[in-house]
Amino acid sequence: MTEASSPRITLKPPVPTPAAGGTPLATSGAAVLIETSKLSLYYGRSQALKEISFQIREKLVTAFIGPSGCGKSTLLRCFNRMNDLIDNVRLEGTVHIAGHDINSRGVDVIELRKRVGMVFQRSNPFPKSIYENIAYALRLQGIKSRSEVGGIVESSLRGAALWDEVKDRLHTSALGLSGGQQQRLCIARAIAIRPEIILMDEPASALDPIATAKIEELILDLKKEFTIVIVTHNMQQAARISDSTAFFYMGELIEYDRTARIFTSPACKQTEDYVTGRFG
């Protein structure tokens, strides 16, 4: 990834590690970037998240695993407030990103989403050209000069390992790309605006094994610059790419630890059963 001349939004220094109730995480060194405290979320009357308190550290890949409906995607969508779009959602508790309570009154959700990017389960390129898909994201930032946009389009596509495949057809429709290419374009679009955090909601679940391998390789590469939180159904994927893993069940955070520990000697019986495939 070549460093383009894009504006880098710097966040305030992260808050010092609080003592509060999260599961201890041995991945030391990196600073805390996301911290939830007693976070509960309700869809109408049904509770989707139950008092989740934990911390996600900077420049690591954190994987959320758990059976369908366990709340992992819902939690992910709390970090860029995509749940705002759904009616009847009620939140309790707090989410701090780099020390800011993102649900407090003064927070500009537009600015938040520029700093916390997202890649969705179903790749969703706009029905525009490959170039325009990324240029759209840049124009939202007020980056309009042709040369600057062109430079960032190239660097983002390189960053998403897509440049060599599309450099000769930048101005053709993004819908003509294969599923894996479309998803990498969505990643390129997300990294083009230089967020600090990239949320990935099962980014490879609709892709074939080769495309999945490319995405995984890309995630390991992106880790150098971005903090990545990924929801996945694929145990091997979580084991391969993540530094720490959180296991959710029925809206509760069951266990959160270094990935190696989760997959070799988890503390909870439930976690062990899930990662070894005995349930879920």
Place this chain on the structure above:
Amino acid sequence: MNAKLSQSFKTRSFDLASFFFTGLTGLATFLIVATLGVILLNVLINGWSGLSFRFILGGTEKDMFDVNHAGVLPMIIGTAARVLIMTIFVIPVGVITAIYLTEYAHPTSIVTRVTRGAVNNLAGVPSIVFGLFGLGFFINFIGQHMDEGISKLAAVVKRLAVVLPTFVSDWLNAILPSQSAEPLWGKPAILWASLTLAVMTLPVVIIATEESLRAIPQGMREASLALGATKLETIVRIVLPQALPGIMTGGILAVSRAAGEVAPILFTGAAYYMADLPKSLHDQFMDLGYHVYVLSTQSPNIDKTKPILYATVVVLLLLTFALNIVAILIRARMRKKLRAL
């Protein structure tokens, strides 16, 4: 070969129910097509002798009921103009309403349900009712109040103009309307006819736009919002461009419905005869559909008028088709562009 297997593929006995139903559906289809064919053929055969370059490109100064003098160019222009003016009003209002209903309004709130119910009911109102509404609301209410406002304003200006040099106040007196002047806006006019038609076709545009907006995957909106776009940016840059072909479909339906309507313009702007073409929005106009009505009811000699009556119908049909084809071509180009990009 296995005897049992070969037996199971034997032709079944004649299926009467299936044959009957196939025949019934075929007959129904044929009847529709045949009816359309008979109408078109009838119109063409009867109208052929009345059609000529003179008829299409001429005015109707001398005798509008005589084959040798009649012409429909003023009506063609009047009809095309009122449809175009209507489109200018109905598309923005309809699209904005549909955007509110699908993108902003709470889907099950009372406001949304009432609005949607109103739109659906509006679609079922007979067109003559729209005509009366246009007369009562646009002409008698808005138009007359505009006239009153203008004359009051003119009176004030004239009174103030006394302090100005005489040649200025004389000039102002000459150009400004006097208190007892004829109504300018409070009478039938092409603007009011077009607005009445716009109100009538509003549901078509709203419903078509709503459907095309709802057909756009939620993932598109989420993708844009997740990049830090505002809701407005998302609607203008991502949602609307994808909805354009659907909006065009609504426009096409509105145009083809409005082009042939007579009832809404009866009291709001159509003229029996005008020597000149409409020059401004407050002029009346001659209209093809209304002219058909005039030719068929007011002619002193029905047999002599018949060819031009049918020829006028041919022209009306052709004009409607032409307006439709233009809109369909534009939509096809939009779709192609959307797919290519």
